[in-house]
Amino acid sequence: MIGQFISLEGGEGVGKSTQTARLATALEARGVHVLVTREPGGSEGAEAIRGLLMQGEVTRWSPHTEALLFAAARADHVEKRIRPALEAGQWVLCDRYIDSTRAYQGGQGIDDAAILALHGFGSKGLLPDRTLLLTLPQGAGEERALVRDQGVADRFGARGRDFHAQVAAAFDRIAAAEGDRVRAVDASGAPEAVTDRLMEALADLLP
Numbered sequence: 064m065i066g067q068f069i070s071l072e073g074g075e076g077v078g079k080s081t082q083t084a085r086l087a088t089a090l091e092a093r094g095v096h097v098l099v100t101r102e103p104g105g106s107e108g109a110e111a112i113r114g115l116l117m118q119g120e121v122t123r124w125s126p127h128t129e130a131l132l133f134a135a136a137r138a139d140h141v142e143k144r145i146r147p148a149l150e151a152g153q154w155v156l157c158d159r160y161i162d163s164t165r166a167y168q169g170g171q172g173i174d175d176a177a178i179l180a181l182h183g184f185g186s187k188g189l190l191p192d193r194t195l196l197l198t199l200p201q202g203a204g205e206e207r208a209l210v211r212d213q214g215v216a217d218r219f220g221a222r223g224r225d226f227h228a229q230v231a232a233a234f235d236r237i238a239a240a241e242g243d244r245v246r247a248v249d250a251s252g253a254p255e256a257v258t259d260r261l262m263e264a265l266a267d268l269l270p
C-alpha cells in the first residue's frame with residue numbers, strides 16, 4: 064500500500080507549521096502513520112541547500128539560480144525521504160512543496176512551464192495527492208508573521224507587501240486551475256477549527 068502525499072501551502076504567517084503538526088496528530092489518531100517534513104529542506108542535502116536559500120541579502124541569488132536551488136533541494140528530499148516513506152505505506156505531510164516555487168519564484172519572471180520542467184527533471188514530476196492551501200484575508204498573515212519573526216525575517220519574509228499579494232494571487236490561481244488536487248481552506252479562527260476543516264478536506268482519502 065502506497066501512502067498518501069499531502070502538502071500544505073500558503074503565504075507567510077497563515078499558521079502552516081502549527082497546522083502541519085496538528086494535522087499529523089489528528090491523522091495518527093485515525094491510525095495513519097505520518098512522516099512530517101518541510102521545504103526547503105527535509106533531507107540532509109536539502110537542509111544544506113536551505114541554508115544557502117534562506118540567509119543573506121534578498122538579492123543574493125538571481126531568480127533563475129533560486130529556482131534551480133529549490134528544484135535541487137526538492138529532488139534530494141523526494142529521493143531520500145518522500146518516495147521511500149510513501150513506498151513504505153506512510154503518509155507524508157509536507158510543509159510547502161512545488162506550489163511554493165510556482166507562487167514565490169513564479170512571480171519573479173520564471174514561467175510556470177519552466178518551473179514544472181525543472182520539477183519533472185529533478186523529482187520526476189511527483190505531485191501531492193492533495194494540497195491544502197491555507198488562506199487568510201490579505202495582510203492578516205503578514206501581521207502574524209511580523210509578530211513571530213520579531214523583525215528578523217528571512218530572505219523571503221523580508222520582501223514587501225506587493226510581493227506577498229502576488230504570491231497569494233498565484234496560489235489562488237493554482238487552486239482554481241487544479242481543483243482536483245488543491246483545496247483552499249480558511250485558516251482564520253481557532254486552531255482546532257482550522258484542523259477540523261483540513262481533516263474534512265482529506266475525508267475522501269482517509270482509510
Ligand code: TYD
Nearest residue numbers: 075102103133159160163164167168219220
Ligand atoms: P520558512 O521559514 O520555512 O517559513 P514559512 O513556511 O513558515 O513561511 O520559510 C520558507 C520560505 O521560503 C518562505 O518564505 C517561502 C519560501 N519558499 C520559496 O520561495 N520557494 C519554495 O519553493 C519554497 C519551498 C519556499
